[in-house]
Amino acid sequence: MIKLNKVTKVYAGEVKAVNHLSLEVKAGEIFGFLGPNGAGKTTTIKMITGVIKPTEGKVEVCGIDIQKEPVKAKRLIGYVADEPIVMEKLKGIEYLNFILNVFQVPKDVRAERIEGLLKAFKLSHAIMDPVNTYSHGMKQKLSLIAALSHNPKVWVLDEPIVGLDPESAFILKKMMRNHADSGNIVFFSTHIMEIAEKICDRIGIIHKGQLRFVGTVEEFKKLQGEGTLEELFLEVTRSGTEKIDFSYLDNS
């Protein structure tokens, strides 16, 4: 289980990115985290994965407090950031080996596991090449393969579908379903309503750092009334009547 208890993050400069957020995601679930730009999704994800510390509140992953026992908790997590984090100077295979060493994956299972993932995401051909020759999508795939290579129980994926080609996106969605169906957790953020509707068991909608809704898409639609998920989402996260001064733009 992922458990957030009244989690708040205030960045330097007093930006309250996440405000008293409480949430539980259970084993067996694909949980989609939705919200407009700047809503607090990445900040929440970084607190779940222990990349940043909450200003207040507590995060537990499978019963382990990530602040008290970060190494133990991080072993259970496969994290893919919104921008692929890979070591550019290494070859693809060297980077994967580095991650497998960090997570102490036994040597006898490495080849089989990596081969399967490389085949699934069609990256085998580039694995001997330096990462700095990869396209953005290839780096994203490498980062995904690295995150999944140590067989983590909890997948935390920040915008994982954007940037993947259609076939890889399809395969990843299938893998997400299989992973959850095997009693694990998939927590991911997305802007794509169609994906949320198709694959999530539950969704959470965050707006201006606050959780506005948690439940199934059907429950959300029932609560909000008529409309597509996209229309209802826009209604919940509308910015209101903020007046913006565009006078500095040159209209001539």
Ligand SMILES: Nc1ncnc2c1ncn2[C@@H]1O[C@H](COP(=O)(O)OP(=O)(O)OP(=O)(O)O)[C@@H](O)[C@H]1O
């Ligand atoms: N390192 C930082 N320092 C200061 N403010 C930050 C920092 N990172 C994010 N913020 C601010 O915190 C708020 C939430 O940002 P966050 O990146 O969590 O949003 P998001 O929902 O992931 O957005 P997007 O969909 O655009 O990726 C925004 O107001 C952002 O400007």
